[in-house]
Each structure stands twice: as C-alpha cells, then as structure tokens.
Amino acid sequence: MRQQLVDSIRKHGIKDETVLNAINKVPRHLFMDSGFIDHAYVDKAFPIAADQTISQPYTVAFQTELLQVKSGHKVLEIGTGSGYQCAVLIELGTKVYSIERQQQLFKKTSKFLPKIGYRAKKLIFGDGYKGLPEEAPFDSIIVTAGAPFVPKPLLSQLKVGGRLVIPVGDDVQTMTLFIRKGPKEFEKHEFGKFRFVPLLEDKN
Numbered sequence: 599m600r601q602q603l604v605d606s607i608r609k610h611g612i613k614d615e616t617v618l619n620a621i622n623k624v625p626r627h628l629f630m631d632s633g634f635i636d637h638a639y640v641d642k643a644f645p646i647a648a649d650q651t652i653s654q655p656y657t658v659a660f661q662t663e664l665l666q667v668k669s670g671h672k673v674l675e676i677g678t679g680s681g682y683q684c685a686v687l688i689e690l691g692t693k694v695y696s697i698e699r700q701q702q703l704f705k706k707t708s709k710f711l712p713k714i715g716y717r718a719k720k721l722i723f724g725d726g727y728k729g730l731p732e733e734a735p736f737d738s739i740i741v742t743a744g745a746p747f748v749p750k751p752l753l754s755q756l757k758v759g760g761r762l763v764i765p766v767g768d769d770v771q772t773m774t775l776f777i778r779k780g781p782k783e784f785e786k787h788e789f790g791k792f793r794f795v796p797l798l799e800d801k802n
C-alpha cells in the first residue's frame with residue numbers, strides 16, 4: 599500500500615527519489631488515530647489530536663523536495679504535529695529540531711517517535727514564530743502550518759545557502775521558498791496553492 603502511495607505521489611510530480619524512498623519507509627499508519635488507520639495510505643490529510651492534521655503525503659513530499667536536505671543537515675521544523683514529517687526528515691539522515699505549540703500533541707509525539715525508532719535531535723514545546731535561536735543557524739527550516747506572514751526570526755536563523763519552505767497566506771497558502779544568498783540577501787520563489795491549519799501565535 600505504501601508503494602502504491604509513493605507511485606501516486608511520483609505521478610503527481612515529485613521527482614526526488616531520495617524523498618520518495620523516505621516516504622516509502624515511514625509507516626504512516628502508526629501516526630494516525632485508530633479511526634483513520636484504513637486511510638493511512640490514501641494521499642490525503644487526516645485529523646490527529648487537538649484539532650490538528652497529519653499533512654497529505656504529497657504535501658510532505660513537495661515541501662521535503664524543496665528543502666533539498668542532505669544527510670547530516672541541521673533542520674528546524676515548525677509544527678511537529680503527529681511527527682510524520684519529522685520521521686521523513688530523520689529517514690533522510692538529517693538532525694531534526696521540531697517545535698510544537700500544542701502541549702497535548704507535543705507530549706504524545708515526544709513519547710511516540712522514539713518508541714518506533716525515530717530520534718529527533720530535539721522536540722520543543724513552544725512558539726515556532728520565534729524559531730530556535732539557541733540552535734541556529736540551520737541548513738533548512740520547514741513550516742508545516744499556514745503562516746499569515748513570514749516570521750523574521752526564521753529567515754535570520756538560516757545559514758547562508760540555507761532554505762526556508764513556508765506556506766504563506768490565511769485561508770489558502772502559497773508554498774514559498776526562500777534561499778539565503780548572503781547575510782541580507784534572500785531569493786524568493788513561489789509555488790502552488792495549499793491548505794494548512796493555521797500557524798497560531800499565542801499558546802493555549
């Protein structure tokens with residue numbers, strides 16, 4: 599079933615075989631609530647705890663492809679959620695730091711990921727708008743919730759040559775890639791439209 603999912607994502611336009619290979623390895627069914635397990639290998643987003651969603655596999659692949667990570671890269675994820683995207687990044691050999699603002703999800707995923715053998719460098723309960731200055735700079739940063747604007751700290755926490763992939767917009771988001779070209783120079787590229795749960799500012 600996972601192989602079929604990968605084939606459908608490939609048909610949908612994802613070309614990076616290392617990314618497809620990582621998706622092929624992560625047991626997505628373990629990341630879903632039991633009521634949705636039958637849908638684990640359907641290319642759709644699904645509800646997880648705390649009114650959040652596990653992203654659609656195609657979207658995970660799309661964002662991961664844009665990151666162009668290499669083994670050993672230091673990556674920051676904003677929006678740990680179920681931990682699925684985090685596991686895909688770990689499969690690619692990266693050192694992942696991931697921030698989640700919902701305590702319930704943070705606790706659940708912090709226990710769950712190591713249990714199935716995925717060890718992030720650090721899972722953090724906090725506000726992703728601030729990034730993680732104490733661990734910066736990062737080779738890449740991925741935001742997995744819809745951001746109403748691009749948080750400045752995320753741009754400033756990129757290495758020169760580093761990449762930020764962030765869906766920007768309110769109801770519908772434009773997938774946006776920033777590449778840091780120099781201390782103050784950024785290149786911006788825009789891709790298609792996506793729909794994410796919102797990147798929220800204050801904690802519950």
Ligand code: SAH
Pocket residue numbers: 650651652653676677678679680681682683684697698699700703724725726727742743795796797798799
């Ligand atoms: N990457 C996740 C997708 C989760 S959906 C996965 O693979 O399952 C987006 C997540 O972003 C939600 O869990 C939500 O709680 C979280 N989030 C929203 N605003 C945030 C913020 N300011 N800081 C950190 N996480 C945030």
